[in-house]
Amino acid sequence: LLWTAPELLRDPDMRRKGTFKGDIYSFAIILQEVVVRGPPYCTSDLSAEEIIKKVKKPPPLCRPNIAPEMAPLVCIQFKTINKGKKTNIIDSMLRMLEQYSSNLEDLIRERTEELEIEKQKTEKLLSQMLPPSVAEALKTGGTVEPEYFDQVTIYFSDIVGFTTISALSEPIEVVDLLNDLYTLFDAVIGNHDVYKVETIGDAYMVASGLPKRNGNKHAAEIANMSLDILSSVGTFKMRHMPDIPLRIRIGLHTGRHLNIRELLQLYFQH
Known part of the structure; x- marks a missing residue:
């Protein structure tokens, strides 16, 4: 009964049911035990019966006393931190x-x-x-329908003696060579109405007339682009073989009824 709130001591029926306020009172008595590390009301000289009697019927008010010097440092710090809050x-x-x-x-x-x-x-x-129209269809989850083109011109080129150059070069030197050359080619084709299909090893493939039709201009676009590429290769220098001129072979072809899906299949095969 030492943990029981005064109003519950006075009302046995209420004590059996319990109350939230009564629980808080009991919890406070437990905290007092923790702080002083002793039983309830251990600082009092009264017996348990006398304490219960005084708690049940005040005045005077009977509550446990805790000296400030007995409170743990953490309690004092907590009180300071929360001062005014x-x-x-x-x-x-x-x-x-x-x-x-x-x-x-x-x-x-x-x-x-x-x-x-x-x-x-x-x-x-x-x-x-991929072509913009195909890429957009794939992004939106759509299907890429086969599309036919009446006239398309294809450009295809490779490096003359590439196998020999590769045998005399370190792997990273071959990578630098292809990167420098294709960067040059990419800059050239940006000035023409063409579409870069793929690079396969030392081979470079470009088309005109697809995926955007340009009437009868596809052959002229590829031809002019080829001349520009050939001219740019004339001044191209390999980093690790600056004294050896680089030569390329170029092939052009114009055909009818070229299916863009066939170009995509060719791409994915490589």
Whole structure:
């Protein structure tokens, strides 16, 4: 009964049911035991029966006494920190929820930005690999229908003696050679109405008249582009073999009823 609130001591029926306020009182008595490391009311000289009698029927008010010097340092610090603040468990829970929500929003924002960056990389790579109309259809989950072109001109070139050059070069030197050469080619074809189909080893394939039709201009576009590429190769220098001139072979072909799907199949096969 030493842990029982005064109003519950006075009303046996209420004591059997219990109350929230009575629980708080009992919890306070337990905290007193923790602080002083002793039984309830251990600082009093009264017996348990006398304490219960005084608690049940005040005045005078009978409560456990705790000397300030006996309180743990952590209690004193907690009181100092919260001086002038009205805090309770609900406020603490709300602060925790707000902090958790803020952290979650930051995490979602960070993941969304990362996802958007990866999406842009994928779309950029897709647009470089495939015609814009095909890339857009694939992004939206659509199907790529076969499309026929009456007249298309194809450009195909490779490096003369590439096998010998590769045998006399380090792997990284071959990579640098192809990267430098194809960067040069890419800059040239940007000035013409052509579409880069693929690079296969030292081979470079370009088409005009697809995926965007240009009437009868496809042959002229490829021919002019070929002359520009040939001219640019004349001044091209290999980094590791600057004194050896680079030569390329160029082939052109104009055909009827070329299916864009066949070009895509050719691409994916390589």
